[in-house]
Structure formats: structure tokens, C-alpha cells
Amino acid sequence: MTGDLGSENRTPADKAIIRINSLSKNFGAIQAVDGVSLEIQAGEFFALLGPSGCGKTTLLRMLAGLETPSAGSIVIDGEDMSRVPANRRPVNTVFQSYAVFPHLSVLDNVGYGLKVTGIRAAEVRDRAEAALDLVKLEGYGARMPDQLSGGQRQRVALARALVKRPKVLLLDEPLSALDAKLREAMRHELVNLQETVGITFIIVTHDQEEALSMADRIAVMDRGCVRQVAPPAQLYEFPTNRFVADFIGSVNLLEGIVSAVDGAEMTVQAALLAAPLRIVQDKRFVPGTKVWVAIRPEKINMTKLETGPTLRLDDNNQVEGIVEEITYLGDFSIYHVRIADRPEGLVKVAVPNFDRATLRPFIWEDRVILRWNPNSGVVLDS
């Protein structure tokens, strides 16, 4: 199952353009990046995703050569670049503030990287104009940056970095300064652009939607460490730890202990539930292991409990509860269902709003049954 989702993407060790080996960076007592190892494939759209302060930007700056690693190495296209200064790396960066030179025209901005490395003026102009075409800014060459909108300035920054034909393009939160509509349009454009130029893109973002929609693979970072590297769908459906499960999307975590393993099926006795949970997954744990069962809110089926006792004790993957809170989100409603009289006894259930007529298929204090399939949950041991 895990393999199914992963196989449409390149497997690691295919052709790594960047190899990061146990890379660390500390600023005084603060460990910004802590022993990160990663392989990024040529032509890949790779995302570094994590909350602010997780070290993703520091990692990107080390790739660019703007920070010196405290330990570990960076190999770009077979060459050790750990101690090579930024101006001599085959890598270019689109900065968060775009950092367009305010005193240069658009064309001079784009051509700067070529001019400063001693390329003939005529070639500089031709290549800069071609790069402007690429980002759909043809005819803007004579303008000054203060005559451009934020989105246009970002295109200048993109063209300026791409004109040097780097082996890797680094993008530091490139969409964070744009408004919501433009951001969505730029996502598609960046993906198309990456396909057109065929350059490896590494993007840093704190926005999971951005990473999920654009990247071929995502590395989720937390406190300086990479917690999981996987394609978007695998990351969402098969997180390998609680941090990833919780950071990507929304999740219900049920604490329990593995009580039995039978073939592909694991039985977990959850602390909150009377009946044990049955989970089918590739990765198995020995009985007695302390685990968490992660279930996505949209993978839980909710039905109204009619009068009378209906649940038998040995009904697996079912639980009775009471609707406590309803959050209407337009396309979905999130129901908070109390399944146990404890602070952690609330389960989130996402129900699509199919029908306009029944605006509220469930109301507060409704008694409901929650059900899910054995392959809907993921068992995590960390």
C-alpha cells in the first residue's frame, strides 16, 4: 500500500543532485539544524515544510552558501560544496523579500548575475530578455522595481535566479507575501515553470497546502530534524510519527497498546475505548508496544444512533458518542464528538455537506456512532 503511492514518484538514489550528510548548524546554544541527511533528485520539486523556527530556512541558507554548516557536508552534483562560498555555487535563490535591486531596471536586475561573472553585454541582454519572457514579463525590461507590483517583483526575482541556469533553484517562502488568489495562481505557475526549465526546485514553506499541492516530495521538519520525507499523498495517508500526522492536516490520536498481531492485522487496545481496534497496515509492532492510532476526521463514518442499545462490546472500530460542538466550514462541517468523559475524549469527524436542505444532519447532543475501516487508521509508535 505504501509502495503504491510512492511508486509514481522517483525512488531515492535514482540520481541525487544534492546529498546532505548529517548536516548541523548551531547559533550559540541554539541548535537550528540537527544532523539532517537528505537526498534530493535531479529535476525534483522538493519542499521543506515545518513550523516557524524548525530550521528549514537555515537548511536552505546552508544550501545557498549563506550560512556555514557547523558539521556535516553538502554535495551538489558530485562536488563537496560545504565550504564553497555562495557566489561560486551552481545554486540560485529567490529570497523571501525578493531582494530586487531597487536602483537597477528590471532588465539590469535580471542580467546582473551574468554581468557580474563577466559575460559579454550582448549575451547578457539576450539571456535576460529570454528569462523575462519565461516569467511572462516581456516588455517590462525598462521599468524600475518601484513601478512593479509585488507579484511582478517576484517574477523578476525568479527570472534573475533562473537566468544563470543553476543546477538547483532555492525558493524561500516565495508565496507568503502574495494575496490568496495570486498565491494559488503562482503555485500552478511555479509547477509549470519547473517542468519547463527542468531545474531542481527546493522550496521552503510553512504552508502545508502549498507543499502538498506543488512538491513531488516533502521533508517535514521539526526542531532542526527531518521527521519524514515522502510524496504528498504518502505523507498524508501514511505518516510515520505523531508530529507529521498532526502537522499535516487534522488527525485524531488514540493512545493504546498493541495486544495482538495476526498476519496483516494488528489489534490495539485503546485507553479510551472498550472494544479493541483492528488496524491493517504494512508496518507491524510487537504486542505490548505503546502506540497511537491516528485516524483522519474525514475517514470516520458518522451515523445517528436510534433508540435502544445497539453497540455490542466486541464491535471493533466503532464507538458511541455525543455531538458536542459543530464547526461549519462551507464544504465540510467538523463535528467534535465526545466518546469518553475525559479531556482527550473528543474525536473530530469531518462530514461533507452534501445536501443544502439538511443543513444540519446532526445537531448538538445527538447520540451518534462512529465507524471506520481497519485500513483507515495508522498505528504510530513515536
Add this chain to the structure above:
Amino acid sequence: MKVRHNARRIQPGPLEYTRRAWMRMILLATFVFLYTPIATLVAFSFNDSRRNIVWRGFTTKYYEKALANDGLIEAFVNSLSIAFVSTFISIILGAMTAFMLWRFRFPLKPLYEGAVTLPIVIPEICMGVAMLVFFARIGWPTGLPWPLNLGQIAIAHVSFSFPFVAVVVRARLASFNPEIAEAARDLGAGEWAVMRDAVIPHMRPGLLAGGLLAFTLSLDDFVITFFTSGPESVTFPVKVYSMVRFSVTPEVNAASTVLVVITVTVTALALWIQNKQSSEARG
């Protein structure tokens, strides 16, 4: 001005106080107090009278006379030479100081920052005496040919005007986006190219404004110059002072008017550039 008729009933805003009579009187008094002496000076430079106390009619002959006064012209040339040289050196020293304070962290930095700006607050007379003693102590050669005989004055001027350049440029650098320098580096620029293409273009308005400030400070400095100038190196303000000691003729007025015009023009230019850069910084 648009007058709101119901304004009497509501509390006046901060800018509406200027509509009150007493406020206007204070404003007027301030202007009179500040500018009457200068206006008188300028007006009497056109006075057709030797003793320059009673108005006797309009003339420009004292300007001609001032122009024909070799001593005065020589002093004026000296002043301009000193101003250009000391401004040039002040800009370089000031920019370097500002850059160092902005870019680097080092032990005792606050102390250094304070020491650099000390010449701005030290009384000029102390600076003058200090310079006099200093040059005497190190045995600075006298009687050098022009323009080397202006060296002492130029050095003294640099010492009090470069802190002004440093302060102005330092303020300008505070608004610099370090990602601009990183972008230049990322695109292939070495340390010097980053400086030339990213940092100095940003500093430029500060350099210009600081330079103009240094120029006017040097041009009209009297106290410090008086202590460092010799008989062969008289500057314009010192020359005017010596002329006044004999008699206040309209010639002195004419010469002073020229100095006022130059100083005001250069200062206005400096302020205008600073305003422009701060409105740029606001976006």
C-alpha cells in the same frame, strides 16, 4: 484654507492650533527673532553708505568691491579648497565608520560609537584649543607653500565633520535589506562587487546628504579654524572677522551674504535629499 463653521464647538485638532491668534503671534515672533538680523545683514549689503548705519540708497558697488579685494578672494578660495578636501575625506572616513558600526560586532562597540560622535557634542572652543596644542606638540611644519599650508585646518575640519557623515550614513544603512546583499552574492558577486553593487547604491543618498553637511560645516567654521590657521592660511570667516575689527563696511555684509547664500543652498539640498530618502524608505 477650508473653514469648518462648526469647528468652534469641537476640540481643535493638533494642527488647528495654528488658527489661533496667540499661536500665530508666537510663530511670527520666532521668525522675526531668528531672521531679522540676517535680513538686515543682507539688506545693508546693498546700502550706499560707508559707515553702514543709516540707509542711504541702493547699490551693488560693495559686491564689486568685495570681488576686487584680493585678501577676501584668497580667503574665499582657501575656504572652498579646505571644504572640498575635508568633505571628500570626511565622506570616506564617515562611510567606513558607518559601515563598520552597521556590519560588525566587536568588543566595546558602544564605547566606540560614543567616542566617534563625541566631536559633535564637544564645545568647539575646546576642539580648537586641543587642535592648536596638538599641532604644536607634534611640531606640524609651518610656512609650507599653498595649498599644503591649509593641511592643519583641513585635518581639524575632517575631525569634527566626519562624525556627522557617519551618523547620517549609519541611519541610512539601518533601512538596508540584508537580503539585497545576499542576493548579489548568490548571483555570483564577490565581497567587493557586493559592496559596489548592493551596499554603496543604498548608502548613496546618505553619503550625499552627509557630504553636503560636512561641506557647510567646513565652509563656515570659525572657532576651530581660528586656532589652527596661520597668517598665510586665512579662511573666509576668519578674514571677515578681521575686517569687522576695523570697521563694519557694506563690503563685509556683501561677503557674508554670499556665504549665507551658499550655506543655505547647500543645507537645503542636504535636507531635500534626506527627505527624499526617508519618503523612499516609507515606500
